[in-house]
Amino acid sequence: MQSNDLTSEQAEALRQHAAKMLRYTASLRCRMERLHFPHEDPLYRATADAFYALQHLHIQAHYLTCNSGVGRPHSGQTTEGL
Numbered sequence: 001m002q003s004n005d006l007t008s009e010q011a012e013a014l015r016q017h018a019a020k021m022l023r024y025t026a027s028l029r030c031r032m033e034r035l036h037f038p039h040e041d042p043l044y045r046a047t048a049d050a051f052y053a054l055q056h057l058h059i060q061a062h063y064l065t066c067n068s069g070v071g072r073p074h075s076g077q078t079t080e081g082l
Helices: 007-032 042-065
Strands: none
Touching: 007 042
16 A cells, blocks of 8 residues: 555545644644753654654645645656656
């Protein structure tokens, strides 16, 4: 199975779950910044990395929900070499 095999409904469910986790990590990162965690701190760095990974997941899932096919190859087009 690949991302292109997901239905728009499945991609939307994934997007919604990612959005919830994204809001949590954004809030956590902001709290850490208010508490003056150094940006080199391993916990802060892991939180920031998780935020950016979830943001990327959220965007990719959103693209799969678009009716215009954003993020999906055209008919007959493969994703090899990308």
